[in-house]
Amino acid sequence: MSTEQVVFLVADLALIIVVARLFGMLARRFGQPAVIGEVLAGICLGPTLLGGLSGTLFPADVRPLLSALAQVGVALFMFTVGLDVDRKLLRGQGKIAVATSVCSILLPLALGAGAGLLLAGSHPGPDRLGFVSFVAVAMSITAFPVLARILADRGLRDTRLGGLAIACAAIGDVVAWALLGVVVFVVSGSGGDSWRLLLFVPYAAVMLLLVRPVLRRLLDRRGPGTGGYAVVLAGLLASGALTEWMGLHLIFGAFLFGAVVPHEVTWVRTELQSHLGKLNDVLLLPVFFLIAGLQVDLAVIGWDGLGELALVLAAAITGKFGGAYLGARGSGLPSPDSARLGILLNTRGLTELVVLGVGLSLGVLDGELYSVMVVMAVLTTAMAGPLLRFTRSRSPTPSAVSAA
Template sequence: MTTHQTTSLLVGLAVLVLLARLLGALARRLGQPAVIGEVLAGIALGPTLFHGAVSDALFPGSTRPLLSALAAVGVAVFMFIVGLEWDTGLIRGSGGVAPAVSVSSIVLPFGLGAALALVLMDRHGTDDRTAFMLFIGIAMSITAFPVLARILTDRGMTRTPLGVVALACASIDDVLAWSLLAGVVALSGAAGPDQWRILLAVPYLLGMLFVVRPLLRRWADRQASLRLTPAVFAGLLVGLLLSAAATEWVGLHYIFGAFLLGAVLPRSGTGPLRREVHDRLGHMSSTLLLPVFFLVAGLQVDLSGLDAGGLGDLALILLVAVGGKFLGAFAAARANRMPVRQSAALATLMNTRGLTELIVLNVGLQLGFLRQGLYSLMVVMAVVTTAMAGPLLTWLLGRPAPDDLPAPAPDVGTGAAVSPGEKP
């Protein structure tokens, strides 16, 4: 890199971090998750405003590959934290409501999304029609566990019956959605001529579950005091990067390997260690790496040429995304005798898509499942469905009383939340 490129990159990153923090803080002042402001910061620097003049000045074309690399690391760290927070105990503690709501809130929006793909096929379809239909179905089925958990934490609802069920539903949704996405990636032949490698995904998964997980459990049991020493931290980073690299190499996306390592880390007796990992990785990720991801995502969003046809497509996308998720979750909750207001609140929470949706959309864009025009509309859908959760919850349940709110928690990242069951 030349001196000019290095200077441009460092100054651009400084501006990006500052803008993301300012808009994130503004979003929180308005009762929204910080992710809303941070996503808007990325879009504001993209081609939607001023035809990309701001991003071109701050980030010349020669620095864009470096931004993509930083964004990839940020997404891998975020997915590791999501896996770290995933807890099967939530599912066991929710009874039969969570599995029923989760399956219903995946199946209905997935089916409606696949049907919507047929409508959008002529204007936005890709060469692989089957992959396009399946991917749109998955994109409509996403629930962002981390953002949902943060909303519940901010409202003091993580230990309420509704909060426990919502967290359990979102955790099941995450796993189901990632599994569906992994299947679509595998079937699409994204690995190219080395497609045979996808067969290694099964032994890799089994090895992580039945070899790596027990070994980590034994190691944790032998430690007198589990603290995040430099050696342990380095070991986790090495494992995170290698696991992400392994799933990328076999033909899946690196996000699956990062998530899987976080999911197989021991839960019982490791609370302080996991909190330390969460804090250290979360601060760096949320302050620098994820804003870079939002910038990279925002550079692909161009709404400047949105016409009446595009607005009509956006309206259809929002109708299917919101209606499918809401009706699926609400019907299953009512079938399990949950009160109407609580069922509506749960369905509203399940519509929260946040950063998880953006990651899925970027996977689709990278692998050719989406074109840029539809990608831009889907990003708008992700922002709208996340932004509407707070106001709708307030309308359904009222504002939480000051005495019910938890003590302020450290801001550990976009969508990152205090682990359920632990004090913020």
């Protein structure tokens, strides 16, 4: 690295931290999750507002360095998502959680596939099936961490409705990442190294059956010190590197490692997750938002783009909200709580940006459609808070599920 690269890298990191923090605080002032402001900060530092100045602030030879830091941030984020997938969340939720999760995946998949077929004509690519499949999966995403933050902010996390929403999101996350893995396999399966993709299934089995019990004993012995932290960090990065080598993406390895960390080792979820979360939230994820924002140029979206945005929003909102509502109502949940559950599961946030980044890196999405999908992710996340306030104000007496 040259001295100029070091200067720009360090100065850019300082700028990213400050701007992301300011936009995050502003978002909270308007009752929105900080992630909304941080995503908008990344977009504002990109060509949408700054035009050519964006290239001056973030030179081309520095962007790969920022991208590398962003990938580490995504790996840590996906590790915490996997760490939060707890089978105990499903206890007591029964058929409501399963039915709601299934419906909130199937309907957006179907509507997303229809939207993908309509969009394929204006966004031709080498793999039409991969494109349609990717759009379908992108519609079915729920942002598990952002959902948890919204529930905490609204005082719903310890209610039965909050527990049900978390359980549905956990099931949905696992299914969505599995489906995304299939899509990546479809898109990447034509290369000479496609045989590596087949290694993921035995790798996952080894992680669950062998690595998990070994990890439990090792982490119990090491405890919440630097030795235990080193084991977890090295493990999640190595797992991410392996799945990247397989041709899937490092997010799958990081997520899988988080999922196999035994929940009996409580310090991992408390101390380590807290420390990692602070570093990631302040530094690495804002870098990811910047990299995402640099690839978004809303200025080039014309009337056709607005029409595509309307189509994407209609498919995303109708599919996720409608699927969750129908599944919950069919399982006997009262209508107000079914509506609130649909609103919560329609939250996409950062998780959607991770998925869209995968699509962009694979060449499934072009720049214009990527920008449209990022706007969809921001709007569906921003809708949750106001709609929850509206539905609660329309219901003067809390239902049994909300009050439980």
